Amino acid sequence: MATAAELDRSADSADGFRQEARAWLEANFPLSLRGKDNAMSAVDGPTDETPDQKAWREAMGAKGWGVPTWPKEYGGGGLTREQARLLGEEMMRIGAWNPIGGMGVMMFGPTLLEYGNEQQKQQHIPGIVKGEVRWCQGYSEPGAGSDLASLQTFAEDKGDHYIVNGQKTWTSGGQWADKCFALVRTDKTQKHAGISFLLIDMDAEGVETRPIKLISGASPFCETFFSNVKVPKENLVGREGQGWEIGTRLLQHERNSLSGGGGSQGRMNQGEQIPSIAKKYRELDESGKLADSDLRTRIIKHEMDQRAFALTLRRAALEAKGNAGPSAATSVMKNVGARITQDRAELAIEIMGMQGLGWEGEGFSQEEIAQTRTWLWGKAVSIYGGSSEIQNNVIAKRILGMLDHQ
Amino acid sequence: MALLNDEQVMLRDMAREWANNESPTTAFRKLRDAAPAKGFDAEAWTTIGQMGWSGIVIPEEFGGTAFGYLSLGLVVEQLGRNLAVSPLSSTAVAASAIVMGGSDKSKQEWLSKLAAGEAVATLAIDEGPVHGGAITASVSGGKLTGTKKFVAEGDGADVFVVAAADGLYLVPAGEGVSVASRKMVDNRSHADVTFTNAPAEKLGGTDLTQAIVDRATAVTTAEMLGMADSAFNQTLDYLKQRVQFGQVLSTFQALQHRMAKMKTELELMRSAVEGALEAIDAGRSDVDQAVSLAKAVANDTLRLVSREMVQLYGGVGMTDEYDAGLYLKRSAVLENMWGTASYHRDRFARLNGY
Numbered sequence: 018m019a020t021a022a023e024l025d026r027s028a029d030s031a032d033g034f035r036q037e038a039r040a041w042l043e044a045n046f047p048l049s050l051r052g053k054d055n056a057m058s059a060v061d062g063p064t065d066e067t068p069d070q071k072a073w074r075e076a077m078g079a080k081g082w083g084v085p086t087w088p089k090e091y092g093g094g095g096l097t098r099e100q101a102r103l104l105g106e107e108m109m110r111i112g113a114w115n116p117i118g119g120m121g122v123m124m125f126g127p128t129l130l131e132y133g134n135e136q137q138k139q140q141h142i143p144g145i146v147k148g149e150v151r152w153c154q155g156y157s158e159p160g161a162g163s164d165l166a167s168l169q170t171f172a173e174d175k176g177d178h179y180i181v182n183g184q185k186t187w188t189s190g191g192q193w194a195d196k197c198f199a200l201v202r203t204d205k206t207q208k209h210a211g212i213s214f215l216l217i218d219m220d221a222e223g224v225e226t227r228p229i230k231l232i233s234g235a236s237p238f239c240e241t242f243f244s245n246v247k248v249p250k251e252n253l254v255g256r257e258g259q260g261w262e263i264g265t266r267l268l269q270h271e272r273n274s275l276s277g278g279g280g281s282q283g284r285m286n287q288g289e290q291i292p293s294i295a296k297k298y299r300e301l302d303e304s305g306k307l308a309d310s311d312l313r314t315r316i317i318k319h320e321m322d323q324r325a326f327a328l329t330l331r332r333a334a335l336e337a338k339g340n341a342g343p344s345a346a347t348s349v350m351k352n353v354g355a356r357i358t359q360d361r362a363e364l365a366i367e368i369m370g371m372q373g374l375g376w377e378g379e380g381f382s383q384e385e386i387a388q389t390r391t392w393l394w395g396k397a398v399s400i401y402g403g404s405s406e407i408q409n410n411v412i413a414k415r416i417l418g419m420l421d422h423q
Numbered sequence: 424m425a426l427l428n429d430e431q432v433m434l435r436d437m438a439r440e441w442a443n444n445e446s447p448t449t450a451f452r453k454l455r456d457a458a459p460a461k462g463f464d465a466e467a468w469t470t471i472g473q474m475g476w477s478g479i480v481i482p483e484e485f486g487g488t489a490f491g492y493l494s495l496g497l498v499v500e501q502l503g504r505n506l507a508v509s510p511l512s513s514t515a516v517a518a519s520a521i522v523m524g525g526s527d528k529s530k531q532e533w534l535s536k537l538a539a540g541e542a543v544a545t546l547a548i549d550e551g552p553v554h555g556g557a558i559t560a561s562v563s564g565g566k567l568t569g570t571k572k573f574v575a576e577g578d579g580a581d582v583f584v585v586a587a588a589d590g591l592y593l594v595p596a597g598e599g600v601s602v603a604s605r606k607m608v609d610n611r612s613h614a615d616v617t618f619t620n621a622p623a624e625k626l627g628g629t630d631l632t633q634a635i636v637d638r639a640t641a642v643t644t645a646e647m648l649g650m651a652d653s654a655f656n657q658t659l660d661y662l663k664q665r666v667q668f669g670q671v672l673s674t675f676q677a678l679q680h681r682m683a684k685m686k687t688e689l690e691l692m693r694s695a696v697e698g699a700l701e702a703i704d705a706g707r708s709d710v711d712q713a714v715s716l717a718k719a720v721a722n723d724t725l726r727l728v729s730r731e732m733v734q735l736y737g738g739v740g741m742t743d744e745y746d747a748g749l750y751l752k753r754s755a756v757l758e759n760m761w762g763t764a765s766y767h768r769d770r771f772a773r774l775n776g777y
Contacts, residue, residue, distance in 0.1 A: 292772075292775060292776070292777040295777065296777060301777075305776070305777070306772070306773070306777065307777055313772060313777065314765075314768060316772075316777070317768040317769075317771055317772045318768065320771070320772075320775070321695075321716050321719055321720060321768070321771060322691070324695075324716055325691040325692075325694055325695045325698075325716065325720050326691060326694075328691075328694035328695060328697075328698045329690055329691055329693075329694040331694075332693070332694050332697070335426045336426075346690075349686065349687050349690050352687055353687055353690075353691065406680070408683075409679065409680045409683035409684070410676070410679065410680075410683075412682075412683035412686055412687070413676075413679035413680065413682055413683045414679075416686060417659055417673075417679075417682055417683070417686060418663070419659075419662070419663070419673040419674070419678075419679045419682065420671070420673060420674055421674060
């Protein structure tokens with residue numbers, strides 16, 4: 018825990034950095050892009066960049082500020098957490114957004130910085146920093162979801178390379194990805210200790226992806242098939258058998274970003290506030306209250322939940338100063354974040370009635386269709402990245418020390 | 424935990440240590456059996472005064488430290504963990520009312536004594552069993568008349584901060600003041616206080632009444648936070664040692680997930696409570712919203728944890744020998760004090776325009 022005295026000492030240098038960030042952003046952020054975050058492309062697929070978008074991505078990529086706290090030697094921003102927070106504030110002030118994102122930033126990069134060798138970091142980090150290389154995650158399999166360690170995709174040792182065979186599923190953005198970080202089995206005789214962390218080129222021979230159509234109509238995930246795919250040994254991160262440890266660490270980074278700890282908080286909850294939607298679609302009584310008192314109560318509970326969660330994220334960020342990376346507490350955040358996202362979507366469509374259940378075509382506004390799709394897509398957030406039930410296991414075992422059956 | 428300065432860290436640790444050494448729940452049980460007329464242990468209150476806790480929101484010129492409400496909350500939270508009995512919360516918040524609206528004469532007369540723990544002050548606001556009802560007490564020619572119900576620490580108070588229809592007044596115990604004790608489920612001091620032409624000094628209008636009630640509410644949520652955290656951890660310890668079906672209970676997934684859910688709610692509760700205390704210290708304009716958020720969340724969470732404590736302890740949770748019932752009973756009283764969850768949800772929505 019940082020004391021106020023320590024913060025006072027850093028206040029002067031913080032002020033200087035704020036000025037620097039403000040000047041650079043004003044010189045480099047194209048005002049035409051103000052507020053036009055294209056971060057949802059992870060779900061909708063990549064779109065062609067406009068010249069301004071390209072310039073902004075390249076400027077942030079060269080500066081390293083898309084990943085502000087990553088080390089400078091691999092192209093990162095080299096900023097302290099406090100400076101990164103100030104940068105975020107300055108970006109928000111002018112409506113700038115981060116053009117560098119995706120799984121490379123949220124999950125793989127931080128993990129490679131911890132576990133990769135020097136050559137791997139030099140080879141892979143700069144492409145993530147510049148937003149040039151898209152990564153996807155090869156974890157889940159048809160028979161290995163919550164019980165991930167039962168995965169079967171096998172990497173056979175062939176001397177200087179592996180031959181990989183098997184099937185992954187729920188590969189987010191697999192059809193658009195350049196590379197995949199995958200958990201594969203290098204030893205069939207041990208469950209957890211037989212798993213390794215391997216980097217696979219998605220354009221290698223024998224890699225095939227098939228998009229999965231979701232209930233929301235979108236296809237952000239793929240099935241990915243590996244048939245005799247040749248992968249050089251230098252693409253093994255860590256040791257053979259260390260994959261479970263590395264893969265679990267990566268999931269903590271994922272939960273951290275999904276819960277908003279990585280600064281993406283509210284992306285799912287963006288847009289018009291629920292009370293304002295309610296006032297538009299529903300009757301008010303003579304005192305200006307929503308006439309449906311049961312609905313009103315549930316809206317208030319949701320709004321309070323969201324406010325308490327925002328305060329908790331802020332508190333967690335303050336407490337994390339000086340700590341190394343995300344902890345098991347990210348499971349708490351992920352579950353609350355998922356609950357709030359889903360409650361919000363359920364309330365939004367309930368408020369709108371039949372008008373909130375449009376699929377397409379005449380008679381529904383774009384916002385109404387978006388609410389429907391957001392509601393359906395939102396069912397994923399309590400399942401992906403470790404379901405809420407799995408997070409409760411993590412909270413019970415790792416935070417509360419409640420043991421498994423002996 | 425909010426970002427604490429050095430004084431706050433020291434204060435918190437000191438309060439935790441004192442509560443554990445000098446005021447564990449066995450001290451509460453002793454007090455319950457002894458049933459002193461004033462409702463608290465005079466010796467413990469003197470010590471609290473000597474440690475400076477009763478002066479935390481009183482300016483230095485009157486013998487306080489002016490550390491502020493987050494600091495007060497930290498101390499109250501630690502005492503709440505062990506159900507420690509004292510008139511600290513009521514005295515501190517009533518002192519705030521004198522600081523904010525009292526005459527120089529009243530400040531001279533009361534603040535140093537309150538800061539030193541040599542006098543007890545309390546708020547007399549509600550006139551019925553549910554917070555938020557009409558306030559009809561009235562003042563004419565400097566004399567206050569009306570009856571206040573369920574006044575916390577009413578039995579031992581030397582001075583009352585009283586809400587009348589037109590604002591807040593300072594009324595010393597004695598002339599025109601009669602106190603009728605109420606025996607409540609939490610075995611703390613609660614009293615109906617009747618004022619009949621009692622000499623009263625005006626502290627401020629209804630805005631001040633609301634500001635002081637918000638402070639009292641925030642401090643109450645700090646006590647609730649300490650109780651909830653402690654009740655949760657006691658339950659967790661119990662689940663780790665109670666054996667059934669050849670296993671300790673903590674290995675059962677159904678129980679693990681109930682505990683994980685409570686842990687999650689506790690994190691939100693801490694943020695909301697500290698957020699309200701910080702809003703007061705920062706003089707923010709949305710203290711009212713922050714306080715209603717904190718009380719609604721605190722009510723829901725402490726209710727969940729205290730009821731689950733009894734259930735998860737099982738049969739022994741129903742016995743007076745175990746502490747679960749003590750937390751349950753105090754919880755129910757604090758859920759009502761300064762407004763139920765539904766009162767604060769309604770207020771929060773009105774403040775936000777729906």
